Amino acid sequence: MNRIAAALALGFASVLGGCAGYTDTPVASAAVAEQRAPVTILVSIDGFHPDYLERGLTPTLSRLAGEGARAAMRPSFPTKTFPNHWTLVTGLVPDHHGIIANRMEDKTRPDEAFTMATVDPYWWNEAKPVWVEAEEAGIRSAAMFWPGSAVAWGGTAEGYGPVPDGTMASDWQAFSMQVTNTQRVNSVLDWLRRPAEIRPEFVTLYFDTVDSAGHGGGPVGEEIDEALRDVDSHIADLLAGLESLGQPANLVLVSDHGMAPTGSNKMIVLDEIVDASLYRAVESGAYATFEATEGNTAALEAALLRDHAHMECWRKGEIPARYQYGTHPRIPPYFCLPDTGWTITTRASDATWSGGSHGYDPFAPEMASLFIAHGPAFRSGVTIETFQNTAITPLLRHLIGLPQAARADGDLADVADALAAQN
Template identity: 70%
Template sequence: MKPVLSALALTFAAFAGGCTSVSSPPMAAAPVSVREPVTILVSIDGFHPDYLDRGLTPNLSQLASGGVTAAMRPSFPTKTFPNHWTLVTGLVPDHHGIIANRMEDRTRPDEPFTMASVDPFWWNDARPIWVEAEEAGIRTAAMFWPGSAVPWGGTSQRRGPVSDGVLPSDWQQFSMQVSNTQRVNSVLDWLRRPEDIRPEFVTLYFDTVDTAGHDGGPGSGEVNAGLKDIDGHIGALISGLNELGQTANLVIVSDHGMAPTSSERVIVLDQIVDPSLYRLVESGAYATFEATQGNEAAFEAAILADHARMECWPKSDIPARFQYGTHDRIPPYFCLPETGWTVTRSAPSGDWTGGNHGFDPFAPEMAALFIANGPAFASGKGIPAFQNVAIAPLLRELIGLPQKQRADGSLEDVKGALRAPR
C-alpha cells in the first residue's frame, strides 16, 4: 500500500450549496457537522523502534516524521500483559498487580492467572483509563486490549461468570481469528455512528509482529512480512478516518521490543540446582521459584550462588531500578539472565532460533515504539526518552480526565509532545 498522507491534523470542512428560482428565496445552507478529534491508542505488540528503519513501514514512518517520536522504555517485566496494563493505568506491574503473563496468588493456589483470565480478582488493583472515562461520561471502545474484557470492579466468582463491573461501551474479546482488516474495520464502524453513541477514546491491538518475532526472531523474514502487513493496516485506518472526516490523535506504541534467542543460549536449571529443592513458577526470559517445603535454606544457597550469564535474588533484593519485588504475587526468588538467553528447567532437544522478551527493560533490544500524531501534537519533533508509565497521563490529557494522584508516571515526561497552545 502506498503511504497515506497524514490528514490527522487537518480541519475538515463541508459545504452545502443552495438553489434559487424566480419564485422562491434561496434555500438555507444545511448545517455542517463538525467532529471532535477521537483519541486512538494503537498497540503493535513486539514492535522494536528500529523496525522503522527497514524501509518497510512507509505509513508509520510518515506518521513518525510528521508527528512526535521518542525512545520509550517498557516496565519490568517486559512482558505483554504487564506492560499493556501499565500503558492504561500509569502504574508499574509491581503496583497494578498484573506482574506476569502467568502468575499465581496464594489465596487461589489452584487457579493460576493466564492470558485468558477475565476474572476481576486479578485485575482490580488498578483502574484502567476506560473505566474512569466511562464514569466521567466519555464513551470508550476497545478493539482488543489486555484487560478490556474484564468487568472492572466486578465481584469475583470462582469458576463462574461475572456480570457486574464497568466495561468499555463497546469491546471485543480477543481472538486471533479476527483478522487485522476486521479489527480496523470495526474501529471505523464505531466511528461512523451518530455522535451520541460514537466513542471518544478507542484502543486497537495488533499481535502480528510479536508472533512473527517469537517464531523467527527479530531479524527474520517473518517479521518483515508482519511489518508490511501492519503498516498497510495503519494506512487503511488513516484512509478510513480521512473518508469519515474524522480527525484523530493517534498514540501508537508497543509493549516491548524483541531479542534474538537460540538453542545455543540456554541456561538449564536442573544442571545448577537440585530439582527436588524448588518449584518453578515461570521460565523463559526470566525464572521465578518457590522452595519446596523444608528445603528453603538449601535452595537459597544454591540459587543465590554465582551463575554464568544469570543473576538471582530473593524478591526483596531485586534491584530497585526494576521497580519490582513488593507485590504478593511475585514468587520468593527471581533469576534474570543476560538478554537473549533462555532459562529452562531441562535441556532442550534439537536446534532452534527465535525471539523473546521479558528481559532487562534497559536493554536496547527491549525498547518500545512511541509515535504520536494528530491535532494535539507537535509536528516533526523528537522528545527525550521516557518510561511507558507516562502514556496513561498523556491519554488523560487528550480525553479530558484529571491527572491521578496515585501514578508512577507524569504528564511532564511527555508534555513536550503536545502542541504549544496558540
C-alpha cells in the same frame, strides 16, 4: 464531546491537519457541517521495536513518526505483554497494579493460576484502566482486543456472566486470533461511523502479529518483515477510513516491548545448577521465578544466590530498585534474570531452534518500545527523550479530558515535549 477534544475541533482545515493525506472528497465535505472533534486512538503493535521503522517497510508508520512526535519508549519490568499493556492504561508499574506476569499465582487462590485468558476481575481490580475512568466521567470508550478489555473492572467472580457487575468500555471485543487485522480496523471504523451520541471518544486497538512473527523467526528475517508490511498497511487503512469519515484523530501508537534474538545456543539449564527437588518453578524463559519446596529454603538459596554465567538471581525483596519490582505478594520468593537473549529452562534438550523473546532488562536496547504521537494535539517532526511507559496514561487522560490521577508512577511532564503549544 470531551473537554479537550472540543477545544481542538477547529473546523475542516484542522481536520485536514490532524491526519495527513486527507483529500476533498464528497464524504469528507459532508462531515464539515458536523465538525467532528478529534477522537483519541491508542494503538498497540505488540513487540514492535522502534528500530523497525528504519527498515523501509513501514511507510505509513514512518510518515506518522516524521510528521508527529516520536521516541524510543522504555517498557516496565518485566518486559512481558500483559504487565506492560496494563501499565499503559493504568499508569502504574506491574509491581503496583498487580498484573505482574503473563502467568501468575496468588496464595489466596491456591487452586488456580492467572493466564492470558483470565477475565475474572479478582486478578485485575487493583488498578482502574483509563477506559473505566472515562466511562465514569461520561466519556464513551471502545476497546478492540486490549489486554484486560474483556474484564468487568470492579466486579466479582460471582457476578461475572452475561451481564457483568463491573464496569467495562461501552464497546469492546474479547481477543481472538481468528479475527484478522482487517476486521479489527473495520470494527474501529464502524464504531466511529455511529451517530455522535453513541460514538466513542476514546478507542484502543491491538495488533499481535508483529510479536508473533518476532517470536517465531526472531527480530530479523522475512517473517518479521512481512508482519511489518502487513501492520503498516492496516494502519494506512485506518487512516483512510478516518479520512473518509472526516474524523480527525489524536493517534498514540505504542508497543509493549521490543524483541531480542535467542536460540538453543543461549540456554541456561536449571537442572545443571540446582537440584530439581529443591524448588517449584512458577515461570521460566526470559526470566524464571521459584518457590522452595518444603524444608529446602536454605539449600535452594545456596544454589541460586551465587554467581552464575549469564544470569543473576535474587530474593524478591532484593531485586535491584531500578526494576521497580519485588514488593507485590504475587511475585514468587526467588527471581532469576538472564542476560538479554538467553533463555532459562528447567531441563536440557537436544533440539536446535532460534527465534525471539522478551521479558528481559527494560533498559536493554533490544527491549525498547515504540512511541509515535500524531494529530492536532501534538508537535510535528520532533523526537523526544526516552521515557518510561508509565507516562502514557497521563497523556491519555490529558487528551480525553480526565484530571490527572493522584496515584501514578508516571507524569504528563515526561511527554510534555510531544505536545503542541496550546496543549
